[in-house]
Amino acid sequence: MALKVYNTLTRTKEAFVPLEPGKVKMYVCGPTVYDYIHIGNARPMIVFDVVRKYLQASGYDVAYVVNFTDVDDKMIRRAAESGVSVAELAETYIQAFYDDAKALGVSEAKHPRVTENLPEIVEFIEGLVDKGYAYESGGDVYFRTTEFKEYGKISHQNIEQLQFGIRIEVDERKENARDFVLWKQAKPGEISWPSPWGEGRPGWHIECSAMAKKYLGETIDIHGGGQDLQFPHHECEVAQSEALHGQPLANYWMHNGYLNIDNEKMSKSLGNGLNVREILKNVRPGVLRFLMLSTHYRNPLNYSQAAITQAANGVERIENCLANLNHRLAGAEEGEAEQQLIRQGERIYADFVEKMDDDFNTADAISVLFEWVSEANRYLQQERVTSGSLNRLLADFERMNQVLGVVLESSEELLDEEIEKLIAERTEARKNKNWARADEIRDLLTDQGIVLEDTPQGIRWRRR
Numbered sequence: 001m002a003l004k005v006y007n008t009l010t011r012t013k014e015a016f017v018p019l020e021p022g023k024v025k026m027y028v029c030g031p032t033v034y035d036y037i038h039i040g041n042a043r044p045m046i047v048f049d050v051v052r053k054y055l056q057a058s059g060y061d062v063a064y065v066v067n068f069t070d071v072d073d074k075m076i077r078r079a080a081e082s083g084v085s086v087a088e089l090a091e092t093y094i095q096a097f098y099d100d101a102k103a104l105g106v107s108e109a110k111h112p113r114v115t116e117n118l119p120e121i122v123e124f125i126e127g128l129v130d131k132g133y134a135y136e137s138g139g140d141v142y143f144r145t146t147e148f149k150e151y152g153k154i155s156h157q158n159i160e161q162l163q164f165g166i167r168i169e170v171d172e173r174k175e176n177a178r179d180f181v182l183w184k185q186a187k188p189g190e191i192s193w194p195s196p197w198g199e200g201r202p203g204w205h206i207e208c209s210a211m212a213k214k215y216l217g218e219t220i221d222i223h224g225g226g227q228d229l230q231f232p233h234h235e236c237e238v239a240q241s242e243a244l245h246g247q248p249l250a251n252y253w254m255h256n257g258y259l260n261i262d263n264e265k266m267s268k269s270l271g272n273g274l275n276v277r278e279i280l281k282n283v284r285p286g287v288l289r290f291l292m293l294s295t296h297y298r299n300p301l302n303y304s305q306a307a308i309t310q311a312a313n314g315v316e317r318i319e320n321c322l323a324n325l326n327h328r329l330a331g332a333e334e335g336e337a338e339q340q341l342i343r344q345g346e347r348i349y350a351d352f353v354e355k356m357d358d359d360f361n362t363a364d365a366i367s368v369l370f371e372w373v374s375e376a377n378r379y380l381q382q383e384r385v386t387s388g389s390l391n392r393l394l395a396d397f398e399r400m401n402q403v404l405g406v407v408l409e410s411s412e413e414l415l416d417e418e419i420e421k422l423i424a425e426r427t428e429a430r431k432n433k434n435w436a437r438a439d440e441i442r443d444l445l446t447d448q449g450i451v452l453e454d455t456p457q458g459i460r461w462r463r464r
Contacts, residue, residue: 006359008253018221024062025216029225032069033093034078036275040259046292047256048224049106053403054356064109065215086191100276103285105405112211118193121202121210125182133243136197137173139185145178148239155231180236182206205236223250256297262304286408287312293362321373324380335386345396348372352400
């Protein structure tokens with residue numbers, strides 16, 4: 001079947017048809033860089049990284065943009081508290097983002113910053129003012145929501161039903177309470193930039209509209225982000241962009257579900273936020289990716305120690321299979337891959353594609369990955385194996401893992417010299433029937449996270 005994508009705009013799964021054959025333009029809302037990324041940020045990072053990689057594996061050339069909001073109220077407050085400039089604060093956490101993204105196996109993207117695109121943002125707002133969709137009041141510029149008749153189509157509410165929530169205060173400068181800010185007048189001492197309406201800085205929503213246009217065009221294929229961004233952020237993006245250009249901002253809108261911590265919504269008030277940097281001190285990156293992908297991206301996901309343990313067990317099962325394949329490969333007979341094994345591999349990958357084509361169903365795709373594990377383990381039980389078959393099994397795995405990325409570390413990582421010497425010493429002790437020393441070395445290696453297994457083909461090791 002062809003790729004189908006659930007479109008938030010239409011609330012249906014639709015056949016994916018790109019604007020230009022063979023190419024995909026994709027924009028995902030990135031973080032405000034005033035702190036380390038938290039576990040909630042990690043979910044869209046990983047989800048849309050997999051979407052991108054699957055599109056690439058399907059033959060598409062993907063232009064992928066994830067922005068940085070490097071100036072806003074939170075950043076100004078945090079910079080003042082920390083005694084640094086907003087620019088210094090942003091640079092610190094942008095570099096941290098790159099480090100964390102790399103650790104999570106997230107591929108590089110185009111990462112525009114708000115502060116590098118001020119002329120384009122101002123020009124965008126001017127265009128809205130000229131068309132009557134925006135107005136200046138008291139040094140601020142607002143968007144007239146009443147002028148955009150489709151306002152509410154992403155969140156599927158009409159304009160009378162929309163509520164901004166308790167964080168939005170009544171502002172007498174607005175023509176309508178629902179109007180949102182495009183340009184904010186600077187307060188004394190705040191970082192600011194010149195504009196036709198005076199010194200200030202852009203509002204949050206206008207940033208993404210302007211950067212999506214600059215780097216990808218007036219209409220793009222896929223716009224992604226967390227479910228929490230549907231309203232007001234994406235609603236406002238749609239209004240701005242489509243009011244100015246008279247055409248869709250994006251043909252497909254994708255939103256990942258909420259992430260809970262121990263079955264409770266992650267929030268500052270509960271104090272249950274977890275940053276990725278701290279998590280990765282105790283949880284391997286591949287395990288975190290596995291957890292994020294073990295639930296369909298549109299469904300809620302619960303982060304807990306039990307869930308992490310289950311994910312770690314799943315990754316360990318895969319890695320043990322890979323270790324066994326590589327171990328047998330070292331002493332395997334030369335020979336071509338067996339035809340039955342080739343056919344099984346093709347069937348498994350076809351199943352993988354079918355699951356991913358169904359709105360990027362990574363949960364079911366992981367189930368297919370475990371079918372591969374079962375087939376590989378069955379083959380490994382044979383007394384005679386060929387190098388061609390083993391390499392084919394490894395290639396079949398890599399084809400799926402290059403999309404999912406649940407095994408990030410090399411399964412052929414070398415031991416350091418000290419551990420190699422200990423293994424050699426243990427082998428010699430066993431030859432000399434010095435069982436006490438052999439057991440002592442085994443326990444020592446276990447304490448260092450090295451598990452030894454005696455197999456008919458010799459000693460093999462794996463990391464816990």
